[in-house]
Amino acid sequence: MTVERRRPENAASVLLAAGLSRRMGTRNKLLEEIEPGVPVIRRSAERALASAPRPLYVVTGHEANRVRDALAGLDCRFVHNAGFAEGLSGSIREGFRCAMGEGASGVLVLLGDMPFLPVEALDAVLGAAADDAEKVVQAVHEGRPAHPVWLPARIADTIDALKGDRGVRSLLAANNETMVAVETGPDGALDLDTPEDMARARARTAVSGN
Template structure:
């Protein structure tokens, strides 16, 4: 994030562990059938922080062009028959495996046909689960744009799952990272 102003926030330590590793371990500890990590800025350092974990890496050489390129890079690595994808941001330190499981369970109960997103006090947040039927539209996204406007424009059923403050805590600034208990590394 350019708002961090220097060190890579994904390598900040939380309880002695890089944030990106903590997030990946929580995804691996969930009911998700696999974990794809999209790398861009300092990809070799991020890969090193994830050494030994059973994740698939999707390199995004166009990361500087914005969020849409990361979405497309990750979706390109999905297995043919998957029903959907859960987008878990690497900078949300309070998301737990149980939070992810609640989203997955809700997605399955909806038959894989709804967008399922985490919420806090009725406000949309992250992570979000997107059904396969949305993938073709994602392929046309450009710039620093996520799938939010697609979800709203396409009229998909959206199910919000209240997971508490974790849905809205991200660490896009040095102050937010430190307030969440992180320690930046060089």
């Protein structure tokens, strides 16, 4: 039986893949193999393409050419963030602006270092956004922010005001913006920041295959 997936009209997706991976040392965590021949960023993009709205915009920055090569053959569009050293906010701005410029009603924002993000988490956030695409929808786990996040086109001014290595949550709170919280489970909060995280991810993949 086919499951109907509810989506806001004209939705797009943004996958953030520009960061410096400072906590990983000298290595770019997105290019580390989570299993033989499969970099983290490719697994994350494949998860996004399994359920997230298209087009999928991948925001590059640090080692942009290598990230693009790692995603060869996948159905995604690349957006370069020349100011990637500024942090997360610049990548959100670049991806959001590009999607808005091509007529998107909003974007589903995903992180490139979340190779275990379940399709169910994407479906839950997008389903809530379909109920009211003008609302910001935040995945949560046990009351804490998780991913993905739905950002509607109407908050473009807030996105433009983002600075530094942070997301939109603090600015939304300052503007008394209402957010819809959707519980998505522990894998919606699991990203890979350190060598220890990477070792656990590889062990998990070796055991489960996903």
